[in-house]
Amino acid sequence: MYYEEFILKRHLENPIIKPKDFPGARAIMNPGQTMYDGKTILLISVMHRSGLYRGKEVGATTHVAESTDGVHFKINPDPFLQGIDTRVTKIEDTYYIVNPAPGEWGTYGLLHKTNDFKKCEYVETISLPDNRVPSLFPEKINGKYMRVDRPYRAQPGIWTGFGNLWLSSSPDLMHWGCHRPLLKAGEGAGWGGIKIGPTPPIKTEAGWLMITHGVSASTCGLRYRLGAILMDLDDPAKIIGKTRSHILAPYEQYELCGCVPNVVFTCGAIPDYDKDQIRVYYGSADTCIGLATGSLSELIEACLKEL
Numbered sequence: 630m631y632y633e634e635f636i637l638k639r640h641l642e643n644p645i646i647k648p649k650d651f652p653g654a655r656a657i658m659n660p661g662q663t664m665y666d667g668k669t670i671l672l673i674s675v676m677h678r679s680g681l682y683r684g685k686e687v688g689a690t691t692h693v694a695e696s697t698d699g700v701h702f703k704i705n706p707d708p709f710l711q712g713i714d715t716r717v718t719k720i721e722d723t724y725y726i727v728n729p730a731p732g733e734w735g736t737y738g739l740l741h742k743t744n745d746f747k748k749c750e751y752v753e754t755i756s757l758p759d760n761r762v763p764s765l766f767p768e769k770i771n772g773k774y775m776r777v778d779r780p781y782r783a784q785p786g787i788w789t790g791f792g793n794l795w796l797s798s799s800p801d802l803m804h805w806g807c808h809r810p811l812l813k814a815g816e817g818a819g820w821g822g823i824k825i826g827p828t829p830p831i832k833t834e835a836g837w838l839m840i841t842h843g844v845s846a847s848t849c850g851l852r853y854r855l856g857a858i859l860m861d862l863d864d865p866a867k868i869i870g871k872t873r874s875h876i877l878a879p880y881e882q883y884e885l886c887g888c889v890p891n892v893v894f895t896c897g898a899i900p901d902y903d904k905d906q907i908r909v910y911y912g913s914a915d916t917c918i919g920l921a922t923g924s925l926s927e928l929i930e931a932c933l934k935e936l
């Protein structure tokens with residue numbers, strides 16, 4: 630390895646899920662992630678080589694992959710959802726899943742729920758285009774459900790003001806308002822120069838920790854990296870920490886080359902509080918899935934130090 634890893638360390642068996650693990654797949658990427666019944670659950674986005682799955686035009690399907698050791702996964706071939714890039718948040722006993730609805734109307738957020746990762750029920754459309762994946766907090770704050778989202782999409786050439794994060798609240802997870810600006814793309818962190826993308830915040834004693842992807846421009850095109858921010862527990866509109874350094878950047882061959890080169894992208898992370906660990910299952914080059922782990926307390930410390 631010719632580069633220094635900062636907090637997150639790649640698993641030696643990376644990439645842990647590859648297209649050849651799913652017959653007919655051309656890419657498996659960007660998993661939603663959570664724990665259920667003692668197992669690690671990934672909602673993996675499968676892009677099909679022919680665009681068809683079981684004879685139907687689908688483009689992409691989302692499948693449940695489960696594991697007892699967090700490294701070796703069994704993938705359910707029955708689609709759980711259509712589409713890609715799911716964000717999963719457990720609120721009380723229900724798992725809420727948000728994913729982007731692609732199509733001619735632009736990309737907007739769909740809310741679904743499940744209690745068993747067998748059946749997935751559509752709840753409501755919760756954002757207008759172009760707002761891909763509002764990411765829900767796992768509990769109410771001051772009596773309201775809350776989320777982080779990115780209400781606009783950056784357009785090539787008109788970057789300014791489009792890739793920022795916002796916060797909003799809701800009485801019922803369906804009606805959202807009281808919007809507050811949260812973080813501007815590029816503010817003090819090179820890893821998110823053009824746009825930043827949310828994932829479901831994780832509760833820690835120090836604050837709400839959120840792993841975000843950030844996009845920066847290079848002469849060879851876009852580069853997707855991961856960073857982290859920390860929000861105040863009672864007033865998440867206050868950013869109290871942020872890594873200036875990226876915590877993961879594309880360096881390995883499976884991150885540099887693939888369907889979309891130069892990409893590490895995550896839809897969440899899993900805290901293992903008793904081990905002081907955070908696990909990040911991430912999409913590599915929009916082609917396969919890697920695992921990187923690090924110390925939760927080191928990550929929080931870096932957020933506080935580097936703000």
Ligand code: BMA
Pocket residue numbers: 659713714853889892894912915
């Ligand atoms: C984003 C999303 C992700 C993808 C990333 C890099 O806009 O489309 O699904 O991983 O771009 O291509």
